Amino acid sequence: MxxxxxxxxxxxxxxxxxxxxxxxxxxxxxxxxxxxxxxxxxxxxxxxxxxxxxxxxxxxxxxxxxxxxxxxxxxxxxxxxxxxxxxxxxxxxxxxxxxxxxxxxxxxxxxxxxxxxxxxxxxxxxxxxxxxxxxxxxxxxxxxxxxxxxxxxxxxxxxxxxxxxxxxxxxxxxxxxxxxxxxxxxxxxxxxxxxxxxxxxxxxxxxxxxxxxxxxxxxxPVSAAVATMEHHVLRINPKKKREITAQLAARKGRTLLFCRTQLGAERVAQELIEVGIPAAALHGNKQQGLRTNVLAGYRAGAFDTLVATDVAARGLHIDDVSMVVHVDPSDDVKEYVHRSGRTARAGAAGTVVSLVLPHQVTRTREVTSGADVEPAWVDVADESAEVIAQLGGRRPSGQTVDDPALTKYKGAPRKLDISRTAGANARKAAERRANEERRASWEETPAEPRRGGPARGGSRGASGSGTRGAAPRGGSRGGQSTRRRGGR
Structure with a gap:
């Protein structure tokens, strides 16, 4: 140099x-x-x-x-x-x-x-x-x-x-x-x-x-600012990830949720809409005009919850984001620093929360250590845990709300046509809930054992794996797709 x-x-x-x-x-x-x-x-x-x-x-x-x-x-x-x-x-x-x-x-x-x-x-x-x-x-x-x-x-x-x-x-x-x-x-x-x-x-x-x-x-550097934020790592029950995510997203204040994949971001946003939280997804596979529109609405305060891939981790200036939630935790120190850097900007306060499944604990410890932060680690069995309320989490209404991505905001491209855009709706919400209720009944109520074979809804069904038709519409609970699709 x-x-x-x-x-x-x-x-x-x-x-x-x-x-x-x-x-x-x-x-x-x-x-x-x-x-x-x-x-x-x-x-x-x-x-x-x-x-x-x-x-x-x-x-x-x-x-x-x-x-x-x-x-x-x-x-x-x-x-x-x-x-x-x-x-x-x-x-x-x-x-x-x-x-x-x-x-x-x-x-x-x-x-x-x-x-x-x-x-x-x-x-x-x-x-x-x-x-x-x-x-x-x-x-x-x-x-x-x-x-x-x-x-x-x-x-x-x-x-x-x-x-x-x-x-x-x-x-x-x-x-x-x-x-x-x-x-x-x-x-x-x-x-x-x-x-x-x-x-x-x-x-x-x-x-x-x-x-x-x-x-x-x-x-x-941002890495120094990250050390001034409040950092929390919640070791969660995988079956309760969606409910915990929803309660954090329902808090007062502007919240930015990060998912690993494009499919995961879309799914989490739709799940939040279905339980009463206006949320929109932002990722690289969304048409540019729609991405611009979503950002315009979020910046203007039309809705307080944005679900994004790492396309929003760097470069974007969004004021007053008071909490960043790593729905899918970062597996890279730089990624963690830049995601977390969306909050606590210009001297403001900010909170960073990582939702960690059992198999992600070791890597998350390495990442937070590399970022030179010492988060508070808490075991969370379900959404009723005290730490959720302490972080501002609230129970959502449970009633489907309008998809904010289907509204055109000031700052969107003039010729943007959102009439052809499909969003979350009541029919999809009803189908999702019906599938989940069906799966719950299979897991909780053992069926008559078949002659010469294992009982339907037995050990395989109880674990959530191997049960035919068990997966709810929209994919896995964990906020990640089983196939990575270049979600950045």
Whole structure:
């Protein structure tokens, strides 16, 4: 890694004391922002001066606003050529791209420039048309930007500032070769800002190749913040997992539940709806417009429970999440840290709960130890356990509610058609309950033994395995599918 200058941050510095245009200061005031976060105070002077910046900064540190202010100030009043932006922001996921461009829009409008979202899962022809009209800032996922460049709908020869956000997450997802290809087409010596939670491996290679004499900044990592949260591990009865999950989801306050698979997230969300808890699922297999709509509703407070795969573990900024529940516990330290980091943001309080089955205890101990946290371990036989109430858990109504994913919220794509979307409903709830009652009767009431064979509902039926027709509609109780389907 090249030798880099380090500057100390001055947390709490007032924005009006920085070299920012009045138009940007007015937008900041309208948003109730007058003092900069640590990373903003550190980065802005160098970014405004056009220097290369290398920052070790976690999600939620305020870095998006830092590079937004810098780019909007530098491009203020500038004209642009068609298909030739002045700034490019590379992000690993579509959700993060949407979030970043939403942050940029009000500041860009204030200084007379435009920002365009370029991401997969959306209409590429509409994105190409916007680029042909001319925009100053492009916020893109690497694959879609390369697609547009190969179609000659986008050229990178005028780019003056390049931002690479969540570089370590890009490495985890295998996107860094695409990032390298993009950087090779951007003129050396132009400003580049790289943000990453870790600065090693492939991230270090990019820094060595493309950044020139970068100024390095570091903020307090999420892993340190995780230690300030309340952590609980509940060793639960597998047969009671759904009931315990429902009581935690019924608590007051905004709750984020993590499942390992896409199928598991959909199933848990539907199960919660059926017992009276408005909840929606978020995962990579959901159409992009529907994902954007779900996030818009959750952020607006239309419903308080989101069930997600690890697509929501990093990058997304959602205020006031007071509890994270690992319905399927993390088996990786980094995954645990980033999931848990969705709560206790910006100094707020937060609680992290892991629901652990007997066979998951050893690995969970290793993960929490690796994250340097000491959770409170409690054995929970069923949903009536005292610790559930202490965590704010409540008994849900038991009456099916409307699926919040079937409502269109402000911030959803204008042309999103949710009329064709199937959601949880009373018929499915009735079928599920009927299947469960049937299974319970098989397990609890032994049938007449068959001549020459084991009794129906005997030892195999009692254990819940090997009973024909025993599995309820929708899959296993454990919140996991038996086949992993790329649930991230």
């Amino acid at each position: 090249p030798k880099a200058r380090r500057r100390s941050a001055h947390a709490g510095e007032r924005f009006e004391d920085m070299a920012l245009p009045d138009e940007l200061l007015r937008v900041l005031a309208d948003q109730g922002l007058d003092r900069a976060f640590e990373i903003q105070s550190a980065i802005l002077p160098d970014a405004l001066a056009g220097r290369d910046v290398l920052a070790r900064a976690e999600t939620g540190s305020g870095k998006t606003l830092a590079f937004t202010l810098a780019m909007c100030a530098r491009f203020r009043g500038r004209g642009t050529h068609r298909r030739r932006p002045l700034g490019v922001v590379l992000v690993p996921t579509r959700e993060l791209a949407v979030q970043v461009v939403d942050t940029i829009h009000p500041f860009a409008r204030a200084v007379g420039i435009k920002a365009q979202l370029v991401a997969g899962g959306m209409n590429i022809d509409k994105q190409a048309e916007a680029l042909r009209r001319g925009v100053e800032i492009v916020v893109a996922t690497p694959g879609r930007l390369i697609d547009l460049a190969r179609r000659e709908d986008l050229f990178l020869d005028n780019v003056e500032t390049t931002v690479i956000d969540e570089a370590d997450h890009m490495a985890d997802l295998g996107f860094l070769p695409d990032v390298v290809e993009i950087l090779q087409h951007i003129e050396m010596g132009t400003q580049k800002m790289l943000f990453s939670a870790t600065l090693d491996g492939q991230v270090e290679d990019i820094t060595d190749r493309f950044l020139v004499d970068p100024v390095t900044h570091e903020t307090t």
